[in-house]
Amino acid sequence: MSSILPVAFDGIAYASWLFLISAGLTLIYGVMRILNVAHGSLYALGAYAACSLAGAWLGGGLPAAGSFAMLLLAAVLVGSLVGPLIERGLLQWMYGKDEVVLVLITYAVFLIMEDVIKLVWGVDSLLLPEPYALPGNFQLGGLPYPVYNVLLIALALATGLILAWALYRTRQGKLLLAVIHDREMSMAMGINVSRVYLATFAVGATLAALGGAFTAPTIAVTPGIGVEVIVLAFAVVVIGGLGSLGGAALGALLVGLVRSATVRYWPEAELFSIYAVMAMVLIARPKGLFAAQEARKI
Amino acid sequence: MRPLSSFGLRAALAAFVVLLAVPASQAQQPLKVGIVTFLSGPAAGPFGVPARNAAELTAELLNAGTVPAPYSQKGFGGTPIELVIIDEAGGPQKQVAEYRNLVPRVDIVIGYISSGDCLAIAPVAEEQKKLTVLFDCGTPRIFEDASYKYVFRTGPTGTMDNVSVALYLVERTPNVKSIAGLNQNYAWGQDSWADFENAMKTLKPGIEVKTSQMPKLFAGQFGAEITTLLGSGAEVVHSSMWGGDLEGLVLQGAPRGLFEKHKVVLSAGEPAINRLGTRIPDGTILGARGPFGPFAPDTDLARWLKTTYQDRYHVPPNYASFKMTQAILGVKAAYEKAKGSGNGAPDQDKIIAALENLTFEGPGGPVKMALGKGHQAIMDAAVGTTKVEGGELKIVDVARYSADKVNPPDGVKSEAWIKSGLKK
Numbered sequence: 001m002s003s004i005l006p007v008a009f010d011g012i013a014y015a016s017w018l019f020l021i022s023a024g025l026t027l028i029y030g031v032m033r034i035l036n037v038a039h040g041s042l043y044a045l046g047a048y049a050a051c052s053l054a055g056a057w058l059g060g061g062l063p064a065a066g067s068f069a070m071l072l073l074a075a076v077l078v079g080s081l082v083g084p085l086i087e088r089g090l091l092q093w094m095y096g097k098d099e100v101v102l103v104l105i106t107y108a109v110f111l112i113m114e115d116v117i118k119l120v121w122g123v124d125s126l127l128l129p130e131p132y133a134l135p136g137n138f139q140l141g142g143l144p145y146p147v148y149n150v151l152l153i154a155l156a157l158a159t160g161l162i163l164a165w166a167l168y169r170t171r172q173g174k175l176l177l178a179v180i181h182d183r184e185m186s187m188a189m190g191i192n193v194s195r196v197y198l199a200t201f202a203v204g205a206t207l208a209a210l211g212g213a214f215t216a217p218t219i220a221v222t223p224g225i226g227v228e229v230i231v232l233a234f235a236v237v238v239i240g241g242l243g244s245l246g247g248a249a250l251g252a253l254l255v256g257l258v259r260s261a262t263v264r265y266w267p268e269a270e271l272f273s274i275y276a277v278m279a280m281v282l283i284a285r286p287k288g289l290f291a292a293q294e295a296r297k298i
Numbered sequence: 299m300r301p302l303s304s305f306g307l308r309a310a311l312a313a314f315v316v317l318l319a320v321p322a323s324q325a326q327q328p329l330k331v332g333i334v335t336f337l338s339g340p341a342a343g344p345f346g347v348p349a350r351n352a353a354e355l356t357a358e359l360l361n362a363g364t365v366p367a368p369y370s371q372k373g374f375g376g377t378p379i380e381l382v383i384i385d386e387a388g389g390p391q392k393q394v395a396e397y398r399n400l401v402p403r404v405d406i407v408i409g410y411i412s413s414g415d416c417l418a419i420a421p422v423a424e425e426q427k428k429l430t431v432l433f434d435c436g437t438p439r440i441f442e443d444a445s446y447k448y449v450f451r452t453g454p455t456g457t458m459d460n461v462s463v464a465l466y467l468v469e470r471t472p473n474v475k476s477i478a479g480l481n482q483n484y485a486w487g488q489d490s491w492a493d494f495e496n497a498m499k500t501l502k503p504g505i506e507v508k509t510s511q512m513p514k515l516f517a518g519q520f521g522a523e524i525t526t527l528l529g530s531g532a533e534v535v536h537s538s539m540w541g542g543d544l545e546g547l548v549l550q551g552a553p554r555g556l557f558e559k560h561k562v563v564l565s566a567g568e569p570a571i572n573r574l575g576t577r578i579p580d581g582t583i584l585g586a587r588g589p590f591g592p593f594a595p596d597t598d599l600a601r602w603l604k605t606t607y608q609d610r611y612h613v614p615p616n617y618a619s620f621k622m623t624q625a626i627l628g629v630k631a632a633y634e635k636a637k638g639s640g641n642g643a644p645d646q647d648k649i650i651a652a653l654e655n656l657t658f659e660g661p662g663g664p665v666k667m668a669l670g671k672g673h674q675a676i677m678d679a680a681v682g683t684t685k686v687e688g689g690e691l692k693i694v695d696v697a698r699y700s701a702d703k704v705n706p707p708d709g710v711k712s713e714a715w716i717k718s719g720l721k722k
Contacts, residue, residue, distance in 0.1 A: 006529065010522035017519070115338075123342035125542055125573055133553045143528050144554045149521065219518040220545030220573070224340040228516050263522040267511045271483050 005141040007260050013149040015256025016156035017215060021229055022236040022248040023163060024207030030180050030243030031200040033099060037106040038086060039208045040230030041113035045082060046209025047216040047225060048117055049074035051126040054216075058130055067131045068151075071213040078213075079206025087201035092194065110226070118223055125220040132217035152214060159207070160249055167245065176200065180243070235274055239281045241288030250289055254281075328380035329373065329643075331357070331629075332400045334393070334409025335622070337385040340516055344541040344569040345411050345434065345618040350383060351611050352603075352619035353408075356626045357381050359606060365627075366598040368659060374633040377643065386411060390418035401426045406649075408625045411618070413437035413485050420449045429646050431653075433625035434618060436587065437485055438712040441670025450653055450673045452628040452665060453621045456486065457493050457712035458704045459565045459585045460538070461720065462679035464497035465704070466583060466697050467534060467563060474498075476506040478532035478560075480523055480547065482539055483512040490538030490565060496716040508532035518546045524556055535560045537567075544570050552579050568592070569616040576691050582684045584693060589662040590617035592693045593680035599627075603661040624660035628667075628675075631658040666701060669708050676701040 025039045054070035086109055094105055135147035167173040179186045179196050187193050211229070219225070236255055240247025255274050262273040269276075281289060333353045336346025357379050359365050363372040373379050382404050384396055393415045400407060407423070407430040410416045416435035423430035423446070430449050432440070436456030440449070467474065477498055481487030491510060498505050508530040511523040524547075527535055535556065539547055544567065551557060557579035564570070568586035570578065578584075586593050591614065594600040603623055607615040615623075632653035636644035644652075655672035658665050668676045678701050682693035706715035707722055715721075 003529070006525045007522075010525050013521055014519070118338060123338065123347050125343050125545055127545065127549065127573070127577075129549045129553075129577065132549065137554060141529075143525060145525075146550075146553060215519070218546070218550055220542040220549065222340050222343055222542035223338060224516060225518060225542070228514075228518065260522045263511065263513075264526050267509060267523075267526070270512060271514045 003141070003264065006143055006145075007264050008257070009140055009145060009149075010263075011257035011260030012153055012253070013256075014259060015252040015254075016149075016153040017211065018232065018236050018252035018256055019156045019249055020152075020159060020214065021208060021211035022233045022240075022252055023159060023245060024204035024211075025233050026237045026240065026243055026245060026248040027163070027207070028201060028204035029237070030245075031176060032091075032095075032197055034091065034102045034106065035099065035234075035242075036204065037103060037230060038109040038113060039106075039204070039233065040226030040228075041110045041117070042078060042082065042205045042208035042226075043212035043215075043229050044117055044221075044226035045078050045113065046075050046212025047219075047221045048121050048126065048212075049078050049209070050213035050216040051128045051221050052121075053077075054128055054131065055126070064130055064134050067128075067134075071131065071216070072210075075206055075210035075213040078209035079202055082209075083202040083205025084198060086205070087198050091201065092197070095197070110230075114223065114226065123223055125222040126216075127220055128217050130217070148217065155210075155214060159210070160245070163245060172199075232274070235278050238288055239278050241285075241291035244288070244290035247288055247290030251281075326377055328378040329406070329633075330404040331379050331381050331626070332404035332407040332409065333381050333383045333622075334386050334396070334400070334407065334415075335383070336387055336411055337383075339387040340541050341411055342387070344573070344616070346386065348569070348613075348616050349411065349434065349618040349622040352607065352615060352622040353381055353383070353626065355606060355610060356603075356623045360626070360630065366602050369599075369627055369630060371634065374630050375637040375643075384409075386415060390414045394418050394422050397422055398426070401428045405429075405646075406431070406629060408433055408622070408629065410435050413439075413489075416440055416451075420444065420446055423448050427646075429629075429650060429653075431625050431629055434621050437489060441674045442711045445671060446673060447650065450628075450667065451670075452625040452660075452667075452675045454588050454675055454677045454679075454701075454705070455669075455712065456490055456538070456587070457706070457716070458676070458679050458701075459587050460490055460493035460536075461497045461704045461716065462681050462699045463536070463563050463565050463583060463585050464494055464501055465699060466681040467561070468498070468501045469697070470695075471533070471561065474502060474505065474533055474561075476508050476532045477534045477536060478508040478527055478530050479510040479512075480520065480527060480535060480537045480539070481510070481512060482515045482543055484515050486540075487512065487515070487538055491536065493712065493716060494536045494538075494563075494565065496713065497720065500716060500719055506532075513543075516541075516543060518542055520547055520550055524551050524554055528554065528556060528559060533561060534563060536563045536565065538565045540566050540569065545573055548574055548578055552577065557582060569618065571691060571693075572613050572616060576686045576689065578684050578691060580685050583681060584684055585679075585681050586617045588617065588621070588677045589680045589698070590620035591615065593682065593696060594620065594661060595663045597659075597661075597663070599659060599661045600663075620660070620662050624662060624665060627660055628653065628656070628658050628665060632656055668701070669705065671708070676705040679704045 028036045050071045053074045054067040057070045132148045137144040236251040240251030335349040336342040361378045411434045413435040432451040438455040479491045481491040563583040565585045567584040636648035636652040665675045679699045682696040685694045
């Protein structure tokens with residue numbers, strides 16, 4: 001029992017982080033059928049922007065608790081500025097092209113953004129440890145855990161609930177579901193699909209940046225963090241079923257718990273465990289756990 | 299048109315030769331040195347750019363003739379050097395292609411931080427017959443598993459780092475009973491842990507290994523690993539992590555008491571000093587992959603590098619900077635030895651013969667090309683402990699180990715040497 005609690009907590013904390021970075025990816029795929037590789041650099045951009053904003057806030061001697069607001073602001077700024085810039089400036093001209101072409105285009109965006117980040121912030125790591133250390137520790141099973149991880153779990157839960165509510169309980173969400181179900185029919189019914197795409201991409205980008213911004217206090221923000229994240233996020237989204245929000249949540253939880261248990265009991269297999277989960281799920285359900293049913297078009 | 303007479307032809311040829319020769323004697327052709335180091339990606343910040351900066355600074359000051367003795371002669375033997383710098387990012391396959399493109403453009407190649415890149419480049423250097431000096435990568439396998447004519451390494455191997463921290467640890471905590479590891483899951487992390495684990499088992503037979511954590515390279519987040527280490531009951535935690543992973547470990551581990559509950563050994567921790575400063579908790583055992591950075595001996599050469607580097611880049615040079623300067627100075631020493639008192643440039647074979655088994659002075663102290671049939675350097679090792687004094691991070695209780703004590707004899711593989719009792 002004493003070892004199950006720590007494993008579960010670490011697993012859930014990791015799952016929350018995974019969900020934050022995967023939710024936007026699966027949303028964009030679900031609506032736009034774009035496997036957005038640039039999601040990784042939006043995550044990195046969120047982390048860098050958070051370091052700059054919260055760093056300036058703390059550097060100005062303002063109350064440390066306000067740095068959390070800066071993390072949020074960084075995510076919103078990146079999502080609402082860079083997201084629409086990519087969608088309006090590039091992607092909107094590419095709709096209707098093969099999915100593989102779109103992957104290559106977003107990969108190009110990813111590479112460009114990696115260099116832009118390097119130009120703006122340089123290659124040295126940025127550190128923002130204050131928000132992580134500020135809330136202190138709590139004891140669980142005799143071991144100290146950071147309260148920050150509880151905040152991260154709460155943030156992921158809130159994000160998931162708000163997204164689910166917005167999707168299934170609001171008019172805009174229902175319009176979006178209609179576009180997911182059948183883009184052409186939605187257009188025929190008068191839905192402004194172009195606007196839905198723009199909004200979806202901006203929300204997806206904000207979610208990526210949110211993941212980055214709230215990860216920044218726990219890591220050293222260095223060039224290349226986006227690459228690591230995009231691979232993991234792909235694994236989670238594929239396990240859950242591309243385009244499914246519930247799938248992303250379950251996929252994140254599964255990967256988080258399996259990884260945490262592996263680290264504890266079989267550390268040599270840590271790297272392998274995530275992809276073992278993915279392989280097993282795909283053997284049983286080739287389209288992932290919650291793959292949306294394709295509408296049959298005659 | 300009338301064909302040129304034999305005399306006319308000879309006169310024209312002579313004039314042509316004179317034309318070619320004149321610019322060469324008037325403006326001396328610089329010696330081109332290819333420099334390969336990470337300019338992008340996660341290794342650029344901690345190693346690649348500090349090494350690039352050191353290369354540019356050293357080349358410039360060598361050409362100006364302002365480097366202290368025995369390197370005060372301008373350039374290499376009076377010939378100015380010109381750097382051709384390329385990015386090491388992209389993995390071994392890409393680096394092999396980049397190397398092949400670089401070879402015709404330069405006279406000598408100095409480079410490579412990643413052990414994977416070094417292992418891939420060494421056989422290609424042999425095939426291309428180009429003098430190639432590896433300056434930083436740590437894997438001992440390069441000269442233990444193969445033999446090269448054109449490849450040298452002027453920095454010590456990773457074996458020395460882990461043997462020296464194990465010696466340091468056992469001297470200070472002779473009753474240590476258990477260890478644990480947190481290392482990146484690739485060649486460097488695995489080899490470092492194996493060397494440390496074996497050295498500890500040799501020095502303290504019966505020592506218990508509580509856990510060996512091997513997170514993915516660049517994972518950045520180690521929540522579950524830190525939990526496992528905290529719950530493991532191990533007295534010592536060893537990590538050879540570097541860059542963002544190392545900084546992440548300190549940022550996540552320190553607030554959770556990892557450094558208070560365990561004696562933490564960071565075998566390659568030195569570059570993090572400039573980034574983390576006082577965030578590295580007191581009592582952490584730190585290595586610098588040799589007598590570099592804060593471990594450098596108090597010599598003219600070390601002071602010169604520290605002062606000129608700090609003045610230009612506003613940070614102290616770290617071990618990557620030291621090792622780059624060391625490689626350039628090593629090649630300069632060999633070049634000048636090969637040139638002797640002659641006027642002409644020495645050919646490559648002469649430089650190679652001069653570099654084999656050479657002992658030269660680096661900014662970290664004496665460097666002996668003693669292993670790998672005279673192609674692999676050994677140096678003294680230095681280990682210290684962190685302590686915050688007056689708001690600054692200091693390295694205290696520094697111990698030095700002679701090169702012979704922490705490196706295997708030539709022809710003996712590192713792993714076998716450690717397991718057989720670290721004997722000479």
